[in-house]
Amino acid sequence: MKGRILSILKAENGIVSGEVISSALDISRVSVWKHIRKLQESGYDIRSTPTGYQIMSHSDLLFPWEFTGREGKIHYYAEVSSTMDIARELARKGSPHFTVVISGIQTKGRGRLKRAWLSDKGGIYFTIILRPQIPVLLSSKTNFMASVVLVKTLREMFGIEAMVKWPNDILVSGRKVSGMLSEMEAEADMLSFINIGIGINANNDPSSRAPLAISLKQILKRDVSRKEILTRYLDALERRINAGDYDRVIPEWKYYTCTINKEVKIVTTNGIFSGLAIDVDENGSLILKQDDGAVKSVSFGDCFHS
Ligand code: BTN
Numbered sequence: 001m002k003g004r005i006l007s008i009l010k011a012e013n014g015i016v017s018g019e020v021i022s023s024a025l026d027i028s029r030v031s032v033w034k035h036i037r038k039l040q041e042s043g044y045d046i047r048s049t050p051t052g053y054q055i056m057s058h059s060d061l062l063f064p065w066e067f068t069g070r071e072g073k074i075h076y077y078a079e080v081s082s083t084m085d086i087a088r089e090l091a092r093k094g095s096p097h098f099t100v101v102i103s104g105i106q107t108k109g110r111g112r113l114k115r116a117w118l119s120d121k122g123g124i125y126f127t128i129i130l131r132p133q134i135p136v137l138l139s140s141k142t143n144f145m146a147s148v149v150l151v152k153t154l155r156e157m158f159g160i161e162a163m164v165k166w167p168n169d170i171l172v173s174g175r176k177v178s179g180m181l182s183e184m185e186a187e188a189d190m191l192s193f194i195n196i197g198i199g200i201n202a203n204n205d206p207s208s209r210a211p212l213a214i215s216l217k218q219i220l221k222r223d224v225s226r227k228e229i230l231t232r233y234l235d236a237l238e239r240r241i242n243a244g245d246y247d248r249v250i251p252e253w254k255y256y257t258c259t260i261n262k263e264v265k266i267v268t269t270n271g272i273f274s275g276l277a278i279d280v281d282e283n284g285s286l287i288l289k290q291d292d293g294a295v296k297s298v299s300f301g302d303c304f305h306s
Contacts, residue, residue, distance in 0.1 A: 118210060177214060
């Protein structure tokens with residue numbers, strides 16, 4: 001109901017009477033008033049006047065009702081420790097495919113390899129619960145799919161030259177705009193769920209504490225709509241995941257990567273390897289030509305371009 005009230009207010013460039021809303025939605029005027037009060041409390045800038053209600057500015061809020069058609073599968077929080085924690089709990093309790101956990105800020109945002117992820121107001125922090133019917137061996141391709149779809153979404157929306165750094169970071173001019181983390185559980189050799197957590201530097205300012213990071217707002221010198229980014233990304237990713245088509249993912253990822261042909265240093269839990277990144281194989285492992293000429297395949301780690 002809140003989403004429908006907002007649509008009516010947003011469509012009208014002025015005051016809409018309580019009566020118009022109540023008859024359009026077939027609810028009482030008291031009920032309209034109660035919903036409006038809840039929306040105001042949630043942060044919407046709605047003016048109540050003696051003749052009706054007017055939405056004053058288009059706030060960029062990420063409540064479930066902002067995502068028409070997905071309301072039932074969106075869990076929004078103003079603040080959580082990490083969306084990964086909430087999503088894991090929901091997935092273990094059986095939440096359906098494409099449930100999305102979004103938070104305004106995170107107090108313990110996690111990055112890969114046990115790093116922290118800065119999660120100030122203005123960024124986009126979310127975890128998607130996916131349940132593709134695939135063997136565990138294919139699971140890493142889901143991450144590559146998620147990063148290909150994100151790089152394409154950002155390019156299409158903003159005309160920026162976003163690139164993917166192995167394995168799943170999104171960079172613009174060498175600075176990090178987005179990072180991705182995934183956790184999965186399996187039964188026998190089939191995936192039960194894979195949770196993909198994504199942080200996008202949208203309207204926040206990460207660069208003061210992380211000099212190699214940058215936000216879309218800093219690149220474009222204007223605010224961006226977090227809601228529009230998330231809507232377009234979720235729609236595109238859902239189509240892509242449901243279509244399967246895992247064979248096409250790595251070649252597509254390679255088209256958008258800035259890692260191949262770079263001198264890199266890969267930090268893994270088993271040590272640090274450096275050399276020339278010569279390829280990415282069909283499973284997403286990075287093929288490295290080490291300084292002594294030996295060729296090594298690395299399947300997990302953090303990559304630094306030199
Ligand atoms: C990385 O680049 O190291 C991965 C960063 C992943 C950050 C996102 S923000 C939403 C989700 N919740 C977390 O705690 N981490 C991921």
